[in-house]
Amino acid sequence: MTDYTETQKLSGHALLTHKSFLRRLDVWDWLFAVVIALTAMFVQTQASHHMDGYEMAILWFSAASTVLLGWFFKPLRWFTVLSLVLAYGAIKLYGGDIGNTDRFLLKYFLSSQSAIMWQCATVFFALFCYIAGVLLAKKQNADRNTLLGMGTALTWVSALAGFTGLLVRWHESYLLRPDAGHIPVSNLYEVFILFLVITALMYLYYESKFAVQKLGGFVLSFMSVVVVFVLWYSVSREAHTIQPLIPALQSWWMKIHVPANFIGYGAFCMAAMLGIAELWAIRSESAGKKSWLPDSQTIEEVMYKAIAVGFLFFTIATILGALWAADAWGRYWSWDPKETWAFIVWLNYAVWLHLRLVAGWRGKVLAWWAIIGLFVTAFAFIGVNMFLSGLHSYGTL
Numbered sequence: 001m002t003d004y005t006e007t008q009k010l011s012g013h014a015l016l017t018h019k020s021f022l023r024r025l026d027v028w029d030w031l032f033a034v035v036i037a038l039t040a041m042f043v044q045t046q047a048s049h050h051m052d053g054y055e056m057a058i059l060w061f062s063a064a065s066t067v068l069l070g071w072f073f074k075p076l077r078w079f080t081v082l083s084l085v086l087a088y089g090a091i092k093l094y095g096g097d098i099g100n101t102d103r104f105l106l107k108y109f110l111s112s113q114s115a116i117m118w119q120c121a122t123v124f125f126a127l128f129c130y131i132a133g134v135l136l137a138k139k140q141n142a143d144r145n146t147l148l149g150m151g152t153a154l155t156w157v158s159a160l161a162g163f164t165g166l167l168v169r170w171h172e173s174y175l176l177r178p179d180a181g182h183i184p185v186s187n188l189y190e191v192f193i194l195f196l197v198i199t200a201l202m203y204l205y206y207e208s209k210f211a212v213q214k215l216g217g218f219v220l221s222f223m224s225v226v227v228v229f230v231l232w233y234s235v236s237r238e239a240h241t242i243q244p245l246i247p248a249l250q251s252w253w254m255k256i257h258v259p260a261n262f263i264g265y266g267a268f269c270m271a272a273m274l275g276i277a278e279l280w281a282i283r284s285e286s287a288g289k290k291s292w293l294p295d296s297q298t299i300e301e302v303m304y305k306a307i308a309v310g311f312l313f314f315t316i317a318t319i320l321g322a323l324w325a326a327d328a329w330g331r332y333w334s335w336d337p338k339e340t341w342a343f344i345v346w347l348n349y350a351v352w353l354h355l356r357l358v359a360g361w362r363g364k365v366l367a368w369w370a371i372i373g374l375f376v377t378a379f380a381f382i383g384v385n386m387f388l389s390g391l392h393s394y395g396t397l
Contacts, residue, residue, distance in 0.1 A: 032077045033067045054252045087167035098175040115165030119158045120227045126154035130216035138292040148213040159200040180244045185258040189239035199266040206302045212294050218273040253324035260317035267310025272374030274303040275367040311349045337388035341380035
């Protein structure tokens, strides 16, 4: 009885000392918010002739979302500010002339293609560090070491380079065609770069929250496969060249539909790799062996949260896509192959979440389901573009 009373007192004391979200913000959080607001004002002032009312609303919504994300996940504050500084440095080096790409910093670091190549390289470096770090941790029976820390740092660098490259590519599109510049999410090459950035940032958040550095090798392995595709696509199809938008994509809807879609894709693909890790951990636990991975319950919790976030954004993207379709083609849904497979992806993860939250399923079945979901997602992402035709055929290889 005494223990219960003491627990009540402690719980009550914890509630009294609990601070609201806003009261937990420090001076650096508010300074970050001011910097983002000033940046949005600067962009609106400098590029207002390129934006209509909808695009200005998107600009300020993006700024507010960036501030909230930076408050929620503190490392995003320096990540965002540094990306903006590097991108602005590249813009100043161009000086309004796309022919200035032979300048040292642009040629080797800050032009869009240079930054994206650094992104690709650091993905491989991070993968090596994660794998070597896990092997060392297993040998030393430790949870952390310098190599794992280097893997985390290099994953941050890859995301930073990729995001900076996308921002600079946006500016380069206006330098090439002042009347036809566009956000760089218009073809498979550009969205794969966005996919790599989003997947890296999502993994880094979960790694920080759950202390699961040893899972980095699984996620970075998949990212490395994507990098190989990006490099092949760039060399064989010259996909890195900036092309004007086709009429179907000349819409402000693209600026919100595509990023939301790829948050979903990134989360689903990351969950599949965590599913592989969970199966590995379950096998070790069943055999009574000490696993070098986090326990299977922790891995599944990370996988669940990733799928939940991905499902939310994929749902938003699907709704936005229907609205865009109504605006462009006069109907919300036409059972186009891309739309049909997007619905299949949505249904797949809706059932997954239902089975876990309502039916209480756990373990191997959900892990295998997440892995199979990768193939469903991959077909919706790229397979439809390769093998089927329809209203979305502009994304073909």
